[in-house]
Amino acid sequence: MRVRHSGGQPLHLSYCTNVHPAEDLPGILAQLDVYALPIRERLGADLLGLGLWLAAPAAAALAADRTARRRLRAELDARGLEVVTLNGFPYRAFQAPVVKYDVYHPDWTTPDRLRYTLDLARVLVDLLPDDAARGSISTLPLAWRDPWRPDQREAAARMLDRLASGLGEIEGRTGRTIRVGFEPEPGCIVETTGQAAELLSAVDTDRLGVCLDLAHLACAWEEPADALRPLADAGLPVVKVQVSAALEVADPVAAEPVLRQYAEPRFLHQTRSAAGPSADDLDLALAGDLPGPWRVHFHVPLHVAPAPPLSSTTAVIEGVLRDLMSADEPWCDHLDVETYTWDVLPADRRPAGPAELADGIAGELAWTRDLLSRVAEARS
Known part of the structure; x- marks a missing residue:
């Protein structure tokens, strides 16, 4: 979907398909009919964006196959x-x-x-709508925090230089700009926006920047206004915002029976206390003090509150x-709803099948669209 910024510029709003398990082209094409098309119809939208x-x-x-890219674009x-x-x-x-630490x-x-990310860029230039200003790719925040030796820092710096060079070559050949955003996440080398400003200060900011995942931002207990300032001061663009919500609990002891329903074996659920201490997974937090x-880094549906x-x-x-939306010009125009945890929600909150999952994703997109529209209307 496209939403108008209060200044009139178009914003691209999509949902991330990492919630679906398919990993080959036939499976990806099947997702379009099973999920994406029903979601678009439920929203009454002429156009639906996919992350x-x-x-x-x-x-x-x-x-490696231009014909396959053209087929995907046509579908x-x-x-x-x-896209x-x-x-x-x-x-x-x-x-x-089980995914846990393997995702890093x-x-x-x-x-x-590097090869994977440049492959994605080569694919994206052929999927971009003709009127899109640019494309974006989100990626991990360099690495998990341990180990992180000096030789690894140097290797990563070389890879980022090669990434920027490769993106420049793609732009020179196709005329399409693709930017890559590093996504701060709890437990990683780049965990906060302040660390992003410090550790990514030497990158090519025409092509590299930050993907701001709002569940991760919340888990780091960063205030939105304070979080954006170091990025702006460092000249690091926000190339993408992942619209996501984390779990919050005021009294973990009282909430323990309900929290245990979210401690599951597939994903890592980093848990952060407002007082500073942290645990790398919800199981560890529940076993500690x-x-x-x-x-808690558990992406929960945007439009439905968790159980008290x-x-x-x-x-x-x-x-x-x-x-x-209140800025004179949008500092980011790619917004992607990313709730990939539907299938590991507590049993009574989990979609029973594809139709219910499509309903849930459509509900999240409607919630986000309506919020953006309300803010734009209030400003005008």
């Missing part, structure tokens, strides 16, 4: 779907039974991560989107 996730093998195959166009952004964080097997590999010290309140006494961090989303 497409392509596993590394699918990205490599598409990058998107035929269904009223568009301006790709999620390049998970490399493959993101909906495997390969990291930005490796040629594999972390003082409350907590925020839990809540979610939608106030952080509202703060960031108000800042975005």
Whole structure:
């Protein structure tokens, strides 16, 4: 979908398809009919944006086959779907039974991560709508924090230089600009926006910047206005905003029975206390003595509140989107709803099948669209 900024500029609003498990082109095409088209119809939208996730093998195959890229573009166009952004964080097997720390590999010290990201860029230039100003790709924040030796820092710096050079070559050949955003996340080398401003200060800011995931921002207990300032001071563009909400709990001891329903084996759920202490997973937090309140890296649906006494961090989303819409010009025009955890929600909140999942994603997109519209109307 496209939403108008209060200044009149178009914003691209999409949902991220990493919630779906398909990792080859036939499976990706099947998703369009099973999920994307019904979501567009439920929203009554002429056009629906997808934040497409392509596993590394699918990205490599598409990058090497122009006919396949044209076929994918034609299938998107035929269904009223568009792609301006790709999620390049998970490399493959993101909906495997156990993901946890595997999602951070390969990291930005490796040629594999560079190759994957440039494959995504080569695919994206052929999927971009003709009137899109640019494309974006989100990626992991360099690496998990441990280990991080001096030789790894140097290797990552070399890879980022090669990434910027490769993106420049693609732009020179196609005339289309693709930017890559590094996504601060709890437990990683780049965990906060302040760390992003410090550790990414030497990158080519014409092509590299930050992907601001709002659940991660909340888990770091960053205030939206304060978080954006160091990025602006460093000249780091926000190339993409992932509209996501984390779990919040004021009293973890009282909420323990409900919290345990969210401690599941697939994804890592970093838990952060407002007082500073942290745990790398919700299981570890529940077994320890972390003082409350907590925020938990578990992406929960935007439009439905968790069961009491839990809540979610939608106030952080509202703060960031108000800042975005109240600026004279938008500081980011790619917004991607990223709730990939539908299938591991507590049983009574989990979609029963594809139709209910499509309903849930449509509800999140409607919630986000309506929030953006309200803020724009209030400013005008």
